[in-house]
Amino acid sequence: MQTPTILQIVPELRTGGVERGTLEIAGAIAKAGMRPLVASQGGVMVSQLLHLGAEHITLPLKSKNPFTILRNAKALEAIIREYKVDIIHARSRAPAWSAMLAAKRTNTHFVTTFHGMYGIKPALKKHYNAIMTKGERVIAVSHFVGEHIKQNYKMETEHLRIIHRGVDLALFAPEQVKTQRVVDLASKWRLPDHLPLILMPARITRWKGQHILIEALARLPERNFFCILLGDDTGHENYRSEIERLIAASGLGEHVRIMGNTSFMAEAYMLAEMVVAPSIKPEAFGRVPAEAQAMGKMVIATNHGGAAETIIPNETGFLVTPNDAASLAKTIQHVLQMQQTEKEMIASAAIIHIKEHFSANTMCDKTIQVYKELL
16 A cells, blocks of 8 residues: 655745644654655745755745636646545635646545635625635634634534634743743843733734723723833835734833844743733634743733633633723723732643643644544
């Protein structure tokens, strides 16, 4: 019997949760004794993929041009035949159209992962999105996404599998953090020694809710905190300017700073007293609340989407009303006033909770099981 071959399809391998998950699954495929292939447009993460024992095939899979999609389907058909692919697993819409066509032509198993909350209007967009529900198995990254699929798309629900995205516990664990990196990051950010850090890691974009956090901080009775808004503002420079004006108007100029992305997220979490994720729209999964819990940090997130599944309210973190600065301010003030023993109890519970339910290993094991169902 030949070694099963699994081909994952993504637009590119640059940065992001989808890409990181692709690498984690590739490593798991190799460990399971199967052959991992990944087709993408390429990117900085290709070298990491190769280090995991996977093979990479370069195709223009980021393109949404219909003619390119058809050409990619033909190329994937040839790849399936050459590499004797058993399962093709698509993680994004444009590549999924190519993958489905190639799978049909070669009688190959087709799997999709529904990673995000795609808009469903107009009808043509909904039809375009529906490709992600056409797999023999459709993986949703949260129950929230699973319900979205059931309510908006026609598919056989017995083919749906809920597999939460996982946290890499080899990286996001307090004992793994490099002390010197923490010191270097604190110096780079020019953090005051005497103030607890409120950290919000997120792209600088309105739906992530930076403005809600600033409004909440302005409501606090004392300015006994320092806050870092950590994220990239590419394409959202006007919103960043709006946030900067709001910070100044709120008198928070000495207490809030906007910083660009860092490669050392575990160290960033380690510096924080609390981590806030005040998104005004529900996140499909919500990587930040899960990672911060794994690091034993006090986490405050809005009570919708994936965060409502990863946080046990008042046990492993705190959930607040979406788009409600007053509710967020009250909870931030509560965390700032908590006794250290209470924080330690929540931190311990959060670490155990993520280890038991939301680890990358759990995600990988469940995905491999989906492959085995089909094989």
